[in-house]
Structures are given as structure tokens and as C-alpha cells.
Amino acid sequence: MFRVVLKSGPGCVVTAVSGTGSGDYTLTTTQADNAATIAGVGMRMGVPDRAVSVALATAMQESGLVNLAGGDRDSAGLFQQRPSEGWGTHGQVTDPVHASMAFYEHLLRQPGWMTISFTRAAQLVQHSAKPDAYAKWEPEARALASALTGERAAALSCHDLAATTAAVTLRSTALTELGTTSISGTHGRARGWALSGWLVAHAARLRIEQVSFGGDTWTASSGKWSPASVATDVLSLREVADSRS
Structure with a gap:
């Protein structure tokens, strides 16, 4: 799902932690948008980067990073949370922001979650019938989280x-x-790149056409990051002009 080469049409690419090339991961713009929400909520809550990785791996397994209206029994949303098990109403579990907050809140309450494997940490929250299924998403989740947390x-x-x-x-x-x-302006390296990744992943929905930070500029027209003329710690962005009268 996350390695399919996007031959044409909208899409996103995450360079693998080890470098670029055949190890890169691809996502649809919908998947990237949802991943950015999960990471953004994590940033708001101040969770460790590892929590973002676990959350992304969980959503990859449970929904393919697509906000599903339904699932097994009353499961729904990015994490396939069940209203009947106290995760909230159907409207809440299908709200990516609420669902992400609920996942993190449950994860952070688990003793020792930082020191155990991804799949065990996810299982402590999810109680899945396939407790080992999350492990296969760890490489992709780590790569995506590293891009969206500013690592x-x-x-x-x-x-x-x-x-x-x-x-x-x-x-x-x-x-x-x-x-x-407060998005534009001066930021430390990690936060600046985290916000830059958030903007690019949300670019289709929020009509972002350019993001610059730390000596690189992404443009929607080129679809890639390129060296900027000056490397600064100031994040700048440009939105698509509204042509409606």
C-alpha cells in the first residue's frame, strides 16, 4: 500500500530513513493528509516522537490511513475505535482529531510503552484479534513520523x-x-521542519503552493524540495490565490 509507485496524478513521497530510492514510501494525498493530522495532534499534545510512530503504524494497519465510516462490528475511523467500548460516539471516532487524541491518551497511560516493541505498544491500546499485525508497518511509520515530527x-x-x-x-x-x-515565522529546527511537513502533507486540502524553511523550498508546481537561496530559521508559506469573484 505504501510502496506502490505513483505513475501519475496526485500523491506524496516519504524518503526512507536510510536514504532515497527504492526504499521510499508513497502515499495518496488522503493518506498524507490523515497522517499529518495524527502527527499534528501529537505535536499539540507534546507526545514523544515514538508515540507518533506507534500511532501511524496503528492507523496503517487498522484503516490504511483512511478515515473509514465503518468496519468490524461498530469500529470506525482511522484507528477503528469502537463506540461500544467507550471511545466516543460514531461522530467522534470518525473525527481524525478526536480519534488521534483518544489514541494518544490511551497509549500514554500504558506502563512501559516507551520501552516495548511497536506492536506490543499498539496492542495495549487496540486489543486487536491480530496482535502482531502492527509490526510490519514499523519501517514506514518511522519514516513518516520522522518527516512529520521534524526529525x-x-x-x-x-x-x-x-x-x-x-x-x-x-x-x-x-x-x-x-x-x-502561529505557523509562519522563526522556529527551532525540529519544530520548523515538523510544521513544514504538516503544511506539505495538508497542501492539497489547504491549497498550499509553497513552503520554505531551513534552506529548502517545496512548491506544488515542482512537487519537490529544492535548495533555497538563503538558509534561515524562518518558515514562510504561500497559499493558492482564491480566483473566485
Whole structure:
């Protein structure tokens, strides 16, 4: 699912932790968008980067990073959480922000979750009938998390994005997911790259056409990161101009 080569059309690529090339992982823009929400909520809550990796691996297994309306019995959403088991209403478990917060809250309550394997940590939260299934997603989850937590610079790019009319604004989405509207401006390296990855992964939905930070610039037109003329710790972005009258 996350290694299929996107021959044409919108999509996103995450460079593997070991480098670029055949080890890179590909996602649809929907998958990248949901992954950015999971990571953004983690940033808002101040969870360790490992928690983001575990959350992404869990969502990869449970839903393929797609916000599903249903599933086994009353399971639904990115994490296939069940209202009948106290995860919230159907509307809440299919809200990626609520679902992500609930996952992290459950994970952080598990004793020793930081020192055990991904699959065991995920299973402590999910209680899945296939407790070992999460392990296979660990490489992809680590690579994606490293791009979305700012551990690695310019590690996620999206291309061939279709121009749409945004249903939500950057400001409202940032406030909901990140708990702040302070996106542009001066940031430390990790936060700057985390916010840059969040913007690029959300670019299709939020109509972002350019992001610059740390000496690199991503543009929707090129679909990749390229060296900027000056390396700074100031994050800047440009949204697609609204052509409606």
C-alpha cells in the first residue's frame, strides 16, 4: 500500500530513513493528509516522537490511513475505535482529531510503552484479534513520523496536486490540530521542519503552493524540495490565490 509507485496524478513521497530510492514510501494525498493530522495532534499534545510512530503504524494497519465510516462490528475511523467500548460516539471516532487524541491518551497511560516493541505498544491500546499485525508497518511509520515530527528535513513531498476550493482554512485547521495559528515565522529546527511537513502533507486540502524553511523550498508546481537561496530559521508559506469573484 505504501510502496506502490505513483505513475501519475496526485500523491506524496516519504524518503526512507536510510536514504532515497527504492526504499521510499508513497502515499495518496488522503493518506498524507490523515497522517499529518495524527502527527499534528501529537505535536499539540507534546507526545514523544515514538508515540507518533506507534500511532501511524496503528492507523496503517487498522484503516490504511483512511478515515473509514465503518468496519468490524461498530469500529470506525482511522484507528477503528469502537463506540461500544467507550471511545466516543460514531461522530467522534470518525473525527481524525478526536480519534488521534483518544489514541494518544490511551497509549500514554500504558506502563512501559516507551520501552516495548511497536506492536506490543499498539496492542495495549487496540486489543486487536491480530496482535502482531502492527509490526510490519514499523519501517514506514518511522519514516513518516520522522518527516512529520521534524526529525528529518525535507523528507516528505507531494506532487501533482489538483487545485480545489478549500472547504476549511489554514488558520482554523492549525488551531484545531496544532492548538496554534502561529505557523509562519522563526522556529527551532525540529519544530520548523515538523510544521513544514504538516503544511506539505495538508497542501492539497489547504491549497498550499509553497513552503520554505531551513534552506529548502517545496512548491506544488515542482512537487519537490529544492535548495533555497538563503538558509534561515524562518518558515514562510504561500497559499493558492482564491480566483473566485
